[in-house]
Amino acid sequence: MKIRNIKITVLSIAAAMMTTLGVQAQSHVELSYQTALPLGELSDAVGNFSGRGVGLEYQYLVDDELAIGLKLGWNVFQDVGPDNGLYETESNGAALTIRGKRYHYVNAIPIMANVTYYFGTDDLDIRPLFSLGVGGMVIEERVDIGLFTSTERNFHFGLSPKIGVDIPAGSVSLVPSVTYNFAPPSKDSITYQYIGFNLGIKF
Amino acid sequence: MFGVGLTVVTLLASRYPDSPVFVDELDIVVTIRPDVSLKGYNDYFMPDTVIYIGDRGDELSLIDERRILSLVNDNLQSYGWQKEADPEENGSDVLVFVTVLNNSQSGVIWWDWWGWWPGWGYPCYPGYPGYPGWGGGAVYSYEVGTILIEMIDPAQSADGDNESYLFLWEAAMNGLIQGSNVETRYTDGINQAFDDSPYLAR
Numbered sequence: 507m508k509i510r511n512i513k514i515t516v517l518s519i520a521a522a523m524m525t526t527l528g529v530q531a532q533s534h535v536e537l538s539y540q541t542a543l544p545l546g547e548l549s550d551a552v553g554n555f556s557g558r559g560v561g562l563e564y565q566y567l568v569d570d571e572l573a574i575g576l577k578l579g580w581n582v583f584q585d586v587g588p589d590n591g592l593y594e595t596e597s598n599g600a601a602l603t604i605r606g607k608r609y610h611y612v613n614a615i616p617i618m619a620n621v622t623y624y625f626g627t628d629d630l631d632i633r634p635l636f637s638l639g640v641g642g643m644v645i646e647e648r649v650d651i652g653l654f655t656s657t658e659r660n661f662h663f664g665l666s667p668k669i670g671v672d673i674p675a676g677s678v679s680l681v682p683s684v685t686y687n688f689a690p691p692s693k694d695s696i697t698y699q700y701i702g703f704n705l706g707i708k709f
Numbered sequence: 710m711f712g713v714g715l716t717v718v719t720l721l722a723s724r725y726p727d728s729p730v731f732v733d734e735l736d737i738v739v740t741i742r743p744d745v746s747l748k749g750y751n752d753y754f755m756p757d758t759v760i761y762i763g764d765r766g767d768e769l770s771l772i773d774e775r776r777i778l779s780l781v782n783d784n785l786q787s788y789g790w791q792k793e794a795d796p797e798e799n800g801s802d803v804l805v806f807v808t809v810l811n812n813s814q815s816g817v818i819w820w821d822w823w824g825w826w827p828g829w830g831y832p833c834y835p836g837y838p839g840y841p842g843w844g845g846g847a848v849y850s851y852e853v854g855t856i857l858i859e860m861i862d863p864a865q866s867a868d869g870d871n872e873s874y875l876f877l878w879e880a881a882m883n884g885l886i887q888g889s890n891v892e893t894r895y896t897d898g899i900n901q902a903f904d905d906s907p908y909l910a911r
Binding site: 590592599600601602603604605606607651652 | 735736737738739740741742743744883901905906
């Protein structure tokens with residue numbers, strides 16, 4: 507599935523959630539703008555801070571403190587190499603050197619089941635929260651050098667704990683949060699991990 | 710309200726990362742070295758003209774052609790290769806071709822043995838193969854205007870029928886005769902290809 511299609515799918519699911527579920531008292535939908543700081547091997551590959559991310563979370567309130575649900579996300583990391591960078595590789599027993607400007611993109615798409623615990627009581631204006639997402643993460647890495655393109659897509663196990671604060675603001679809540687996203691290697695890939703800094707609107 | 714939020718978040722997140730803007734940001738120089746020893750190869754013969762493949766008509770001027778051939782000669786000789794002055798009489802260890810691809814090609818970076826391209830009709834010296842065709846695996850699509858420099862061993866035929874030859878080295882400079890600053894770009898590209906291939910030194 508191409509990234510553009512995934513984006514359309516995420517947005518479609520958001521619209522479907524609102525259409526079919528409505529914003530009912532026992533359920534919420536949180537939409538968030540996400541930035542991310544790559545860590546470890548991901549930082550080595552694409553070290554730049556990412557300002558491109560979006561998240562969508564559906565929560566069903568089991569009681570006043572506990573919610574279960576699903577969450578989707580999409581974070582894009584990128585790194586642009588020097589104008590005349592040297593890259594060496596091998597193919598069919600031949601040694602290749604490639605000189606050029608390299609564009610390296612990593613798309614991380616978490617798809618997880620989620621449990622959220624709200625601290626305090628509903629009477630409090632501001633409620634800290636902790637949540638844990640467990641599921642999978644689709645990672646697509648693309649490297650472009652000139653017209654060379656190499657794309658690799660893998661599905662990883664994924665884990666995503668999150669801390670945040672629920673701040674009521676009229677009919678919605680603002681939810682600033684920090685997430686740690688972790689995806690261990692799949693096949694020969696690296697370990698992907700990054701910290702997300704998110705600002706959500708909860709409906 | 711949700712629709713507004715969705716729109717805002719989408720706009721914030723939708724600016725896709727930087728991509729190439731100028732044609733020279735797509736310039737690449739590729740060198741390919743098959744797992745073949747170059748020991749014992751010392752002299753070369755190179756046709757005195759650039760070969761064009763395709764019918765786009767974006768040909769180089771004669772001045773540019775001569776500059777390119779001169780650059781290749783200079784780089785080979787700086788690595789200690791000797792240009793064979795009388796190939797008809799003496800032959801040469803290797804053949805070097807400079808080619809400009811004048812149409813879009815799919816899968817043109819090959820290594821392995823080169824196959825004869827029947828009907829090509831390149832005016833070779835007696836005893837030399839015509840321009841070889843391609844017969845290996847495709848990994849890449851070339852842009853129009855790509856310059857190739859190839860080196861083959863004309864004495865080693867893959868199948869004994871003189872229709873394919875041992876491929877020793879290739880350099881490809883993507884799309885360099887397209888766009889602006891053509892002379893600077895092909896000069897830098899050719900010099901870079903040789904700089905990235907120090908094993909060519911004799």
